[in-house]
Amino acid sequence: MSDHSSRSAPPSVSRRDVLKFFASAPLLPLGASSALLTACGGITTKSPSAEYLATSFTAMAASTLADAAAMATTAVGATLNVHYGDNSTQAYKLAYQPFFITGEQVPDGKGGTVLSGGYFDIHSHPIIDRSVAGKERQFFSDAPDGTSLLALSNPAVAGIKGKAVFAVVQFEYLTRDQLGAATDKKNAYGTLPSPIAVLTLDQDQQTGKLNLIKYHNVDTASAHGLWITCGASLSPWNTHLSSEEYEPDAQFIADNALFKKYSKNLFGDERKANPYHYGHLPEVTVNPDGSGTIKKHYCMGRISHELIQVMPDNRTVLMGDDYINGGFFMFVADREKDLSAGTLYVAKVGAGFCVDPYALGATLSWIKLGHATSAEIEHLADTLKPADIMHCVKTDPLDASYTKIFADGIANWAKLKPGMEKAAAFLETHRYANLVDASMGFTKMEGTTVNIKDKIAYSALQNIQHSMVRNDPAWRASTGITINKAIVAGGVFAHNLTGDQKDTTGVAIKSEWVPVKTRALLIGEDIPPDALGNLANPDRIANPDNLKFSEKMRTLFIGEDSSMHVNNFLWAYNVDTKKLSRIMSMPAGAEATGLHAVDEINGWTYIMSNFQHAGDWSGKLHSKVKDQLDPLIKANYNDRFGAAVGYLTAEPAQFSLSKK
Template sequence: MSDQPQPSRRQALKFLASAPLLPLGASSAFLAACSTAAPSSAKEYVATSFTPMAAPSLADAAAMATTAVGSTMNVHYADNSVLGYRLAYQPFFITGQAVPDGKGGTIISGGYYDINNKPIIDRSVAGKERQFFSDSPDGTSLLALPDANVANIKGKAVFGVVQFEYTTRDQAGAASGKNNAYGTLPSPIAVLTLDQDQSNGKLSLVKYHNVDTSSVHGLWITCGASLSPWNTHLSSEEYEPDAQFINDSPFFKKFSKNLFGDENKANPYHYGHLPEITVHADGSGSIKKHFCLGRISHELIQVMPDNRTVLMGDDYTNGGLFMFVADKEKDLSAGTLYVAKVGAGFSVDPAAPGAALSWIKLGHASSAEIEKLANTLKPSDIMHSVKADPNDASYTKLYADGIANWVKLKPGMEKAAAFLETHRYANLVGASMGFTKMEGTTVNIKDKIAYSALQNIQNSMVKNDPAWNPASNITVNKAIVAGGVFAHKLTGGQRDTSGTAIVSEWVPVQTRALLIGEDIAADALGNLANPDKIANPDNLKFSEKMRTLFIGEDSSTHVNNFLWAYNVDTKKLARIMSVPAGAESTGLHAVDEINGWTYIMSNFQHAGDWSGKLHSKVKDKLDPLIKANYNDRFSAAVGYLTAEPMQPKLSKA
């Protein structure tokens, strides 16, 4: 395997060659912008815009089979000059590649480990045994530490934290065409030590550290992530294993076998929580898992500027909008959990005023007390759940992940249910559990607006669908498979539905549609959603300096998924990157400044994961190209958007 995925690099250089990185103002201003120190004649930064790229087509199949970037980042100054930076994609590695461990040896990137930190071996094909590694890198954070001390750094040390959601197939599955490994392996998290070149901002990998997760029972399906205001990596455990019906889950037994060597040892109540990674000066990392933020389908939470209020995505059918307010700043180990009730007027029309949000208190707890409950309680101790109508009025009918359940809470189990059976309990107390796959969340601090991605607007959101509950007030008349982004107005002085004050100035009080995808009949390429609009948004990150909402797609409707930039002031949407066909855009993190340099972190998952009608027109041509680029489709890239030869700066020029 080569040091870098060569087709991706060639594609980036192709764009650079066709449109060189040149300032749109004087060359002296460009050099000043990229230097470490600004001259005395420095100009004032005003704004950033993006010149979009076109969607790739089969006329350039190579671009469809890799990370294609043809966009420009334009930095505007007060004297009306503009510097244009031609963007490109730079991977740190593709998964499965041997990378430096910082000890003179190497380690397999994205590699899986059991509870004893021993490599988990794929033995599915005799004679081809190898360590399992992920094809699905996801949440990524980039950060700096004032006391960093790592060997072999020539510039300045910068750290990346990257988590790996799952792997799609083992070697036998790949040979048979089956995606047979999802959810069967404990998710790894790694700390990357990166050498930041102070002459151009380039980042180079010098050390890969696999974080020991044994103290938190291992990790389950880590998806999106965010950087906390106190400089830690806030991870996620998505699609919490359904403890009430855990024997129906073959994935969970395989997960337990791979992690513990025993298919019955893993406890489902240990998963579906919020892991937090602290990076240390030597490039290592340590972990703790917070059990008090609700056991939901966590994805890409956002901590507000008060260091206490947390807004949480819930990647689930019949999901909710959840909020946690910590007791202490910069400490998520105890606090109060809330769930939203949506008022009348919910709409997918961006011109509509939106619907009011009120908040139901689910409970207050510490992580330690909920972990103790998780250790000691069985699912039947908390509630009784069945999937067939028991014809018993003491049971409540609700929908869990699109499936009808009849639930009866055991006496005195309110706290346990609130924090360990959060989806079902939220239904029982009257929350609006009608969202479908609410994924990434982020915040626009200046305007006090939070954003949530709805990957799909379907199923539980659609009137008369089998999973729809009219009491949720979340109703559309027709599904929009392409989904959309919603904006939530934030304010203080709020009380929960019991009349108790919510101690936060960052409470969502109204939700409205911001950007909505557009379903179409299949076009000439096979797209099932308008390729010039967002489709199936997933990762969201907002840049305060750029006033830009970045949107990564997890699409079943675009042949290639895209990374978009939406300026909230100009309302202009620009496509800035295309990931390989069949892949998902992940790992998004917009970094306004580290040591003066600006970065957009970006990964992708499962290239060439073909989907019936969507890819029927491109699969035959693209499949061999993607296999050649990404290790027979076992690998995916972790990296960032860069500008050759110098990284942008959103500072004085």
């Protein structure tokens, strides 16, 4: 099937309605090599009456040391092709436009500046890096992650010349402090409370370019601060749905030195932070003045939240679990557009699970874990200690009243206290899901997104290994998740969605968007080290993380968090033509983050994309490139302390698909 055959919008959709595609503007280097951002050739003007038909991408080549400069920055060599009903095609060369590199001073909207990605304590005071005497400075993140782009009907921000657009950006962690950088030691991960910011952007109505005019740091005190915010999504009601990844293990919190440092940085006291306040789902509402408010939902399971997806019913939420021995979770809210109360479920995988994209796949059934309100679970978090809920040990107690389970790949023996089912379901979700015989065998199920037209959801499995592999120490046959050999490069799975489903006790699930079958869609390929050092086939996805689906483009966008590609890539997969196209390369050692496909804001289309921890060198993967690329990356990104927040755009400047 040719690229032209993809149908991404009905015939009634006009060129003006669908695309002015990808905001274009003269591009600034901002830490990137300006030589990479060269204008493409001329664009042929097509009949203004032609109907939009489809999009395709002409892929860029994989990384090569012949262009080391490109490997050390955000390289975009792809072309977006827009196809019309009159058999014409219009092509746009893509490029990357950062809003800022973290650690830069950016406008605060009040005539001053603020440090982008800067860290603050519970009282909104800057947290200072004092690791090197005489070089004290505010900590700032090298790991921007989940990003949502949105518009409001009543913006009220001064200084807007075009139209106000807002972006919410969260910062997952800091890799190393200044002393750690000097020794190349990763010593800061998880020790600082994650910042989250609202960006006010001035959208040029002639070009679609987004200019940053205000950076607002959201006060997270009402949510007890934030812990390792990773992927994010935009809710159907226009709020930013954040995440708290790798929930601190409350049962063994006394042994968690990292969490004690986090508590010290946030509260000034290493004993004050309550582990049960973290591992939940924060939601940010953007206000018309460009500020933001936050609330945390405690009733959606305390798991390794990554990138959730709300279904079109405004109630059903699908959630991956970035965890070894993880589950596939679903939450059905009591009311539309309100995640403060609802029912939590976890999947049970039936026969047929495999990694063959041509297989039918495995059935899914759903175990009800419980119903609760957010306020109810927050109260339990405030008043209960881990020992009140269950007793858990890491050595066999030789007591039949305990159940052997695996938590993040580690054997545990757990015993639930009487009457503590609800507390366990929402505060010890991983362990409780094991106790009720859920399929807790997935490894690092990360981003989740939805194809509404086809009623298919997609989930990224960063790795397919450990608890998924037969006879691995963490594998259990009872999960139904069984493969014979690990695929470290991971893959993307597709889930068929439908209604009229019942849980495993026979009670109706009040949703028309329930996953009932899961199957492999795209699978990576592990390889011996190639000439560049890649450990996975560079022409296939490896370690997928962020996922976002564009309804109009009929395209699944995939961002990598790979320890197997020398450069991580951003991919576009057309679900109709089955064509996979590489469209962007991150700096070597950097993870692709912040993915958000935006079909239309004021007539313009964007793909948001960030990266984190450039030059995070990994053993044999980077042994062939490190010496050449390390000085380039340090020069581009503030000695590796900086990372980009931005979006994919197009060249040349000032173009539109609407009739002139």
